Amino acid sequence: xxQYRSGWILLRGLSSFWLVLTAFAIVSSYPxxxxxxxxxxxxxxxxxxxxxxxxxxPAWGRASLLAQxxxxxxxxxxxxxxxxxxxxxAVLLLTFVMLLFGVEFLTLVLNYHKQxxxxxxxxxxxxxxxxxxxSLRDINRKLARFGIIFAGCYVLTIGxxxxxxxxxxxxxxxxxxxxxxxxxxxxxALLIILRED
Amino acid sequence: MVLSRKALLYLxxxxxxxxxxxxxxxxxxxxxxxxxxxxxxxSHRPGSNLRVSMRPSRVLxxxxxxxxxxxxxxxxxxxxxLQSFDNVCLDEIIAEPLTIKTGTKALTVSVRSGETIENHYxxxxxxxxxxxxGPLSVSVSDIMGFREVSEQIGxxxxxxxxxxxxxxxxxxxxxxxxxxxxxxxxxxxxxSGSEFFELSPYVPGDELRRVNWKASAxxxxxxxxxxxxxxxxxxxxxxxxxxxxxxxxLDFDAVEFEVNVAASLCSQLIRQGNxxxxxxxxxxxxxxxxxxxxxxxxxxxxxxxxAKPGRATIPMDYAVQSVIVxxxxxxxxxxxxxxxxxxxxxKVIVDVATxxxxxxxxxxxxxxxxxxxxLNIARRILTIERRARMMQTAKVAxxxxxxxxxxxxxxxxxxxxxxxx
Numbered sequence: 001x002x003q004y005r006s007g008w009i010l011l012r013g014l015s016s017f018w019l020v021l022t023a024f025a026i027v028s029s030y031p032x033x034x035x036x037x038x039x040x041x042x043x044x045x046x047x048x049x050x051x052x053x054x055x056x057x058p059a060w061g062r063a064s065l066l067a068q069x070x071x072x073x074x075x076x077x078x079x080x081x082x083x084x085x086x087x088x089x090a091v092l093l094l095t096f097v098m099l100l101f102g103v104e105f106l107t108l109v110l111n112y113h114k115q116x117x118x119x120x121x122x123x124x125x126x127x128x129x130x131x132x133x134x135s136l137r138d139i140n141r142k143l144a145r146f147g148i149i150f151a152g153c154y155v156l157t158i159g160x161x162x163x164x165x166x167x168x169x170x171x172x173x174x175x176x177x178x179x180x181x182x183x184x185x186x187x188x189a190l191l192i193i194l195r196e197d
Numbered sequence: 198m199v200l201s202r203k204a205l206l207y208l209x210x211x212x213x214x215x216x217x218x219x220x221x222x223x224x225x226x227x228x229x230x231x232x233x234x235x236x237x238x239x240s241h242r243p244g245s246n247l248r249v250s251m252r253p254s255r256v257l258x259x260x261x262x263x264x265x266x267x268x269x270x271x272x273x274x275x276x277x278x279l280q281s282f283d284n285v286c287l288d289e290i291i292a293e294p295l296t297i298k299t300g301t302k303a304l305t306v307s308v309r310s311g312e313t314i315e316n317h318y319x320x321x322x323x324x325x326x327x328x329x330x331g332p333l334s335v336s337v338s339d340i341m342g343f344r345e346v347s348e349q350i351g352x353x354x355x356x357x358x359x360x361x362x363x364x365x366x367x368x369x370x371x372x373x374x375x376x377x378x379x380x381x382x383x384x385x386x387x388x389s390g391s392e393f394f395e396l397s398p399y400v401p402g403d404e405l406r407r408v409n410w411k412a413s414a415x416x417x418x419x420x421x422x423x424x425x426x427x428x429x430x431x432x433x434x435x436x437x438x439x440x441x442x443x444x445x446x447l448d449f450d451a452v453e454f455e456v457n458v459a460a461s462l463c464s465q466l467i468r469q470g471n472x473x474x475x476x477x478x479x480x481x482x483x484x485x486x487x488x489x490x491x492x493x494x495x496x497x498x499x500x501x502x503x504a505k506p507g508r509a510t511i512p513m514d515y516a517v518q519s520v521i522v523x524x525x526x527x528x529x530x531x532x533x534x535x536x537x538x539x540x541x542x543x544k545v546i547v548d549v550a551t552x553x554x555x556x557x558x559x560x561x562x563x564x565x566x567x568x569x570x571x572l573n574i575a576r577r578i579l580t581i582e583r584r585a586r587m588m589q590t591a592k593v594a595x596x597x598x599x600x601x602x603x604x605x606x607x608x609x610x611x612x613x614x615x616x617x618x
Contacts, residue, residue, distance in 0.1 A: 089228060093232070100232060115303075115305065122299060127315060127317050128300070128317070131304075138306065141307075156231065
């Protein structure tokens with residue numbers, strides 16, 4: 001039973017750690033004049049995520065994600081103002097993908113929080129132990145899959161950028177229509193989903 | 198199947214990035230849309246169809262609770278489709294006043310094709326009543342949670358919490374009418390009871406152990422002891438909860454106490470072999486015909502479980518008297534359980550008694566402690582009015598005052614010993 005308990009604690013700790021790590025990754029590209037936000041941002045995210053994880057309260061989780069979203073927006077705006085978006089794009093993309101992964105990680109932990117904590121309170125009851133085991137296996141499996149998906153996301157985006165750079169260098173006229181290419185791909189994705197519905 | 202709020206939010210973010218890129222002339226920002234587009238592609242698996250095809254089953258232990266005990270619920274959900282679901286949210290819909298003691302009624306699971314999930318949870322000892330459990334709310338979503346289908350599946354089950362019963366001991370009823378069935382009421386006829394009735398001359402075939410040797414020696418011929426037969430009678434328990442006493446006036450819930458008394462009396466009367474019926478007059482009016490046995494007791498308890506205080510639309514004298522006279526044989530016993538808080542019930546008792554029924558009235562005490570000021574005055578007025586009605590009732594019926602602090606058995610023992618009710 002202790003292995004389930006420690007496994008669950010480790011998962012919660014990891015999710016909290018991931019959120020803080022993402023916050024640090026976002027603020028790492030901040031210019032020096034935003035030092036106060038650079039210091040305060042990760043602290044706020046850490047506090048909110050710890051509250052969310054310890055209480056299993058989705059409201060604190062949302063607050064933590066919102067804080068990260070604000071930090072990311074500040075990063076994007078500051079890069080735009082400094083005209084360094086293209087130079088920092090790899091970092092921006094990485095932090096964005098980390099942020100999206102954090103959303104899934106936190107949602108996963110919060111979705112399972114109530115039931116796993118409940119069952120861990122009475123693992124002497126054999127069906128509870130079985131369900132805890134199943135839930136932890138589910139979480140680990142989903143987490144591994146999300147890891148692959150988001151890593152794929154990042155690699156794919158970098159690949160798309162690389163290819164577009166190559167194509168743009170060969171035919172400079174295509175560089176201006178990059179936005180329209182993206183628009184078309186999103187619309188296509190939506191079209192496929194909505195057609196299924 | 199609809200796009201979830203999460204999907205709409207992600208789409209919003211994607212278009213915000215595109216808008217941002219266009220507005221600030223930063224085409225590279227639009228690259229941030231690629232991960233979102235990729236997630237949408239990933240979430241859609243060709244050939245997958247989100248359709249809830251699950252069969253729930255629910256086991257309640259016990260399904261009829263006698264109160265003061267927790268109820269264990271086992272919910273089983275079987276995935277009947279050929280598809281496995283990774284994100285399934287199950288939420289059991291349960292009646293409002295029920296509270297979960299252990300376990301959880303809502304859970305997130307993954308279910309493979311043909312797999313059965315079992316969830317156990319316990320409900321804290323609920324109050325008397327009938328509660329509905331179910332249906333089961335099921336929500337299935339894709340890998341990323343972008344599309345979801347929600348449905349309510351399965352039937353509802355009823356959890357019946359019966360009123361509490363206490364041991365009331367032997368009820369010595371005074372019945373002027375006895376039925377032909379064996380019971381515990383002296384019939385004033387020769388029968389197979391335990392009380393000596395008379396001596397009679399010995400007839401060949403009589404059991405030798407019944408021969409009274411002392412009397413035979415005195416009389417010079419063989420005589421045998423005859424015993425008094427014991428038969429059952431018909432009893433109708435009439436529960437009056439037509440008026441609710443302000444809970445602040447008493448230390449206890451008067452209606453709940455009356456219901457428990459009714460249940461205890463019915464149980465004992467049926468155990469004594471009588472034919473027992475029930476009439477509840479209140480916000481919910483119920484009627485159970487006279488009957489014997491354990492099934493009859495369960496029927497009565499089920500009806501008591503739904504008793505609610507409140508004024509009924511039909512006048513009491515019509516609702517009660519007309520039914521009693523037409524369905525309960527004359528000279529039977531009518532047990533009235535009432536707080537005697539209105540003249541209507543007194544009128545009904547007097548009318549029923551004048552029609553030849555033997556009426557016994559159980560009334561809860563209004564004695565209370567710790568009330569002050571206007572509440573105390575109100576309680577005293579209530580007590581005086583009730584005393585006057587008790588005196589009126591006592592002219593035609595046996596009145597027994599009962600209190601939740603004193604067992605009914607003791608209240609009955611406190612009356613003149615040996616005198617039937």
